[in-house]
Amino acid sequence: MGNDKGSVLVCDDDKEIVDAIDIYLEQEGFKVIKAYDGEEALKAVRRGQIEIAVIDVMMPKLDGIHLTKKIREISSIPIIILSAKTQDSDKILGLGAGADDYVTKPFNPLELVARVKAGLRRYKELGNQEKTPDDHVYRVGGLAIDDEAKEVRVEGELVKLTPIEYHILLFLVQNKGRVYSIEQIYEQIWNEDAVGAENTVAVHIRHIREKIEINPKDPRYIKVVWGVGYKIDNDEV
Numbered sequence: 001m002g003n004d005k006g007s008v009l010v011c012d013d014d015k016e017i018v019d020a021i022d023i024y025l026e027q028e029g030f031k032v033i034k035a036y037d038g039e040e041a042l043k044a045v046r047r048g049q050i051e052i053a054v055i056d057v058m059m060p061k062l063d064g065i066h067l068t069k070k071i072r073e074i075s076s077i078p079i080i081i082l083s084a085k086t087q088d089s090d091k092i093l094g095l096g097a098g099a100d101d102y103v104t105k106p107f108n109p110l111e112l113v114a115r116v117k118a119g120l121r122r123y124k125e126l127g128n129q130e131k132t133p134d135d136h137v138y139r140v141g142g143l144a145i146d147d148e149a150k151e152v153r154v155e156g157e158l159v160k161l162t163p164i165e166y167h168i169l170l171f172l173v174q175n176k177g178r179v180y181s182i183e184q185i186y187e188q189i190w191n192e193d194a195v196g197a198e199n200t201v202a203v204h205i206r207h208i209r210e211k212i213e214i215n216p217k218d219p220r221y222i223k224v225v226w227g228v229g230y231k232i233d234n235d236e237v
Contacts, residue, residue: 005029006120007049011041011067012056012082017105021054024109025116038062045071052120054112057083057094058117066096072098076162078119080227084108096201100164101190102200106176118191123148140232143212143221144171154212164189165208168201172222172232181229 008030010021013216015036022032033050035041039061051180053071057064068079083092083103091102101115138145142155147170152159161169167189172180186197208217223231 004116006051006124007031007033008116009033009035009041009044009050009053009055011035011053011059011064011177013037013040014056015061017082018057020109023113024113028113028117030116035135038064038067041067042070045075045077050075050077050079052078052116052123054080054082054116054138055099057081065093068094068097068099076123076160078123080112080115080119092199092203095200098162098207100162119163122167125163138170140173140176140221143173145170158210161208161211164204166213168204169208169212169222172230176232179225179229179231185230 008025010018010025010032011034012018012021013036018034018036022034025032033044035044037060038055038209041053042062043057045053051071054066055067059067062070064081064083068081071077073081078101079099080098080103081091082103082105083091083094091104094102100119103115104114136147138147144153146153146166150166152161152166152169168185171185171188178228182198182201185201187193190197205222206216209219209222212221213219223233225231
């Protein structure tokens, strides 16, 4: 099968795991770039040949958390963290470093492939400049989202969001005034059942607030409705 669906970096110090993931992704038409430590993976990203990364947490030379932080300094490609740990704290650490998604070992290879497909689709949608005439600029106070250029500006200043962050913010702005639960946001953005979604959504909301709010602790845009969920006020801010 031709490799035309995108290039995936798979980084794990366990060669058998890398080879297993490689087989499933190759079958789906992806080009796989293999790496066995964090430094090797970072070099691949810097060469500019990666569209999405699957990264193990525990690796020699440069662990997955620090690798994710370094990738985020130079790229907004989707990052999926792999880890044998199941603790929420470990999951939050990965998402907090800038990862978009998280898969716990042992994992179903087909689930991982599905998450790679979803992450890559969102990334390509974000970078796609061929838009339909129905696209709009959405405004709330000093916040503006140009869904044609895929740009977010606050008081005229360009704000750089990851694909997941962009889609969450766009969804809330397009539905301003409505309150959405964490489960509803997760199912809308990830297109899958919200199982253990609370920390995942909360971390991404925090990242968005840090980027668009003057004071993230007293947000003007993304408001929490305690016990219910999140919303963006319908009123001008």
